Amino acid sequence: MDCPAETADALRSLLSDQDPPDMVVPPVLANVRHECGEGRQRALPLRERYEYSEDREWAILWREGTCRRCGMTMRSEGRIVRVSERPPLTGRVAR
Numbered sequence: 001m002d003c004p005a006e007t008a009d010a011l012r013s014l015l016s017d018q019d020p021p022d023m024v025v026p027p028v029l030a031n032v033r034h035e036c037g038e039g040r041q042r043a044l045p046l047r048e049r050y051e052y053s054e055d056r057e058w059a060i061l062w063r064e065g066t067c068r069r070c071g072m073t074m075r076s077e078g079r080i081v082r083v084s085e086r087p088p089l090t091g092r093v094a095r
């Protein structure tokens, strides 16, 4: 069964209501290199974010990160998943 449209909309708005990032990145990347001032490349680690729907049956997940040096923000597209099939990452693998 697919995610009900109403639930999907509610989940997507959790993401779209936030400030837009400086850069949108592919959802598979856990690390993105960026130009970090003075022509230096620096890797920015992206953490997974996981937000449940109201009934906690569905969730939207995405990755995001902010560079502590230059303040650049990155965020991936959101992906809607069924919680039973793709639970949140926990512990070490979530980093």
Ligand SMILES: [Zn+2]
Pocket (backbone or CB within 6 Å): 034, 035, 036, 037, 042, 067, 068, 069, 070, 071, 072
């Ligand atoms: Zn930076």
